[in-house]
Amino acid sequence: MTFKVMNPGLFSTMQDAGRFHHQAYGFSPSGAMDYRAQKLVNKLLGNDENAAVLEMTLHGVTLEVLQDTVVATAGAEAKIFVDDETYAPGVPIRLIKGETLTIGKAEKGSRIYLGVAGGFDVPEVLGSRSTHTRSGIGGFRGRTLKPGDVLKSFDDAFQSHGKKIKSFEEDAVIRIIPGQQYENFDDEARKKLFGSEYEITKDSDRMGFRLSGPELNAGGGHDVLSEPTQLGSVQVPKNGQPIILLNDRQTAGGYARIATVALADIPKLVQKSPGETLTFEEIDVDAASGLYKEELVRIDSDEYFEPLTDFTSLRRKSALKISKLMGV
Structure with a gap:
C-alpha cells in the first residue's frame, strides 16, 4: 500500500x-x-x-x-x-x-x-x-x-x-485537417472556422470539448450515417457549434465532421480550460503526420528535459x- x-x-x-x-x-x-x-x-x-x-x-x-x-x-x-x-x-x-x-x-x-x-x-x-x-x-x-x-x-x-521536465509555453492555435464531411460546409462556414475564435464551454469533459462561437451551417446536412469516431474529430451538430471529441468519446457518431485536430496539438488542446479561446489553422494529412512523428521523437529524446x-x-x-x- x-x-x-x-x-x-x-x-x-x-x-x-x-x-x-x-x-x-x-x-x-x-x-x-x-x-x-x-x-x-x-x-x-x-x-x-x-x-x-x-x-x-x-x-x-x-x-x-x-x-x-x-x-x-x-x-x-x-x-x-x-x-x-x-x-x-x-x-x-x-x-x-x-x-x-x-x-x-x-x-x-x-x-x-x-x-x-x-x-x-x-x-x-x-x-x-x-x-x-x-x-x-x-x-x-x-x-x-x-x-x-x-x-x-x-x-x-x-x-x-x-x-527535470521543462516548463511549457503554449499558444492557442490548434491545427486541424479537413474532415470527412468538410465538403458539406460552404465557403462562409469554412471562413468562420478558420477566421474566428471559439470558446471552450463549461460543458466540456473527457468525452469532448464543446465550443461556442460563430455558427457553422452545413448546407449538405448535419446528420450523416454513423461512422467510427477518432481522437480530435470536430463534429458539428444542428446548432452549428463544434464539438471536439476526446478520449472518452463515443465510438461512433452521426454528426458531420468538418475537421480533425492534428495529434501533435492534442496535448496543447486538452490543457485548455473552460472559458479559454481557440483559433484553428488548416493543415493537410502529410503535415499532421510529420508533426506527430516529430513530437514522438522529442518525447523519446531528452528535448523536454533540462538538468x-x-x-x-x-x-x-x-x-x-x-x-x-x-x-x-
Whole structure:
C-alpha cells in the first residue's frame, strides 16, 4: 500500500496510454488526455512509458504516504506540498512513510499528472489500466477517487537521472485537417472556422470539448450515417457549434465532421480550460503526420528535459527519518 486518499480533488482518475483495439465492441479508448505529460512523467521516474498515472483535473489530491517512494508531476503546473515543504512541478520528489503529499490547484494548464516510481498498480481491463467512468471499468474500481481509497504502486528502485521536465509555453492555435464531411460546409462556414475564435464551454469533459462561437451551417446536412469516431474529430451538430471529441468519446457518431485536430496539438488542446479561446489553422494529412512523428521523437529524446540543479527534492531517507525521530 503506497497512499491513502485524504482529498480526491475534483475529478481524479487512473490513466495509462489507453485501451485500444476494442472500439468495434463499443469500448472507448480512454487514456491520459495529455499523452505527452503521461509519457514524460514516466520517463522521468524510469517507468515503462505506458505505466498508469493519476490524472487530476484543475485541482490536485491530498494523499497520506503509506510507504517510502518517489513521485513527480507533469502537465499542468501546480504547487506540490510535502507536509510543510513546497516543491516545484516536474522534479522527482522522495517521500517518506507518514508524510502528507498535497497537489495544489492548476496554475498553468488544467490537467495534472502524478507519477509514482514503478507506476500505479490497478487491474488491467482489456489490456489497459485506464479508467472509463461512464462504463465503470478500469483504473481504480472504474471511478474517480474518493476519500479513504488506498492506492498501490509496483515496487521499483528509483535511480535519479539528474533531470527535470521543462516548463511549457503554449499558444492557442490548434491545427486541424479537413474532415470527412468538410465538403458539406460552404465557403462562409469554412471562413468562420478558420477566421474566428471559439470558446471552450463549461460543458466540456473527457468525452469532448464543446465550443461556442460563430455558427457553422452545413448546407449538405448535419446528420450523416454513423461512422467510427477518432481522437480530435470536430463534429458539428444542428446548432452549428463544434464539438471536439476526446478520449472518452463515443465510438461512433452521426454528426458531420468538418475537421480533425492534428495529434501533435492534442496535448496543447486538452490543457485548455473552460472559458479559454481557440483559433484553428488548416493543415493537410502529410503535415499532421510529420508533426506527430516529430513530437514522438522529442518525447523519446531528452528535448523536454533540462538538468536538475536543485536536488532538495531528492531528500536522503536516512537523514529524513532521523530528523522525524528527533522531531527536528
